[in-house]
Amino acid sequence: MKANWIAGGLLLVLYLLWLTATAPARLLAPMLPPGVQVGQFSGSVWRGAAQPVYWHGERLERLAWSLTLAGWQVSLSDPRGVMGQARLWGLRDLRLQEGRLTAPASLLSRWLMSTMPVKAAGEVTFSLTEGRFSDGRCRHIIAGGAQWRQARLHSPGRQPGAGPG
Structure with missing residues (x-):
């Protein structure tokens, strides 16, 4: 029994x-x-x-993920040229490590400079060694950086190189 x-x-x-x-x-x-x-x-x-x-x-x-001993390995991709990867710990209080995001500057300028009539070109790569996030906000960044390759800006209302009159 x-x-x-x-x-x-x-x-x-x-x-x-x-x-x-x-x-x-x-x-x-x-x-x-x-x-x-x-x-x-x-x-x-x-x-x-x-x-x-x-x-x-x-x-x-x-967006793809896999759980490893080092945390959640997350990657994202998009046909417009957006690619990213990071290692994450936590759910609500999130710790991001070794993050990298690459995107066309034209797409990022739409997100970041929506109030300015400026068009950007090139490719921007953001890297983040470690960051802590909670409540949808960045709480702390240990180290990070950005690189803008083949950088170009264009303001539709002005001729390139035209200075103030």
Whole structure:
């Protein structure tokens, strides 16, 4: 009789481990930060993808992740030239390490300089050694930088090189 209880308990533990290992990625939906929406999840909680991803109304084609001993390895890509990767720890209080985001300057200028009539060209790469975020805000950055390759700016209302009259 006791052997049956042990076997039943072992089967229950194995079943619960199997459920945990195969937990569908859609279970992550309630943990998404404000301003983020996902069209469709695929894979599991441990290794999966979301596509498309909307961040404050801006569409990004694909976000992929895998859980490793070093944290969540996250990468994003988009046909417009947006590529990024980072290692994340935490859910609500997020620690980002070794982050890198590359995007066309024309796309970034739309996001960052929406009030200025300036068009930008080239490619911008942001890197972040480590940052801490909570409540949708950056709380602390240890080190980071930006590089703008083939940088060009154009103001539609002025001729290039024209100074004040």
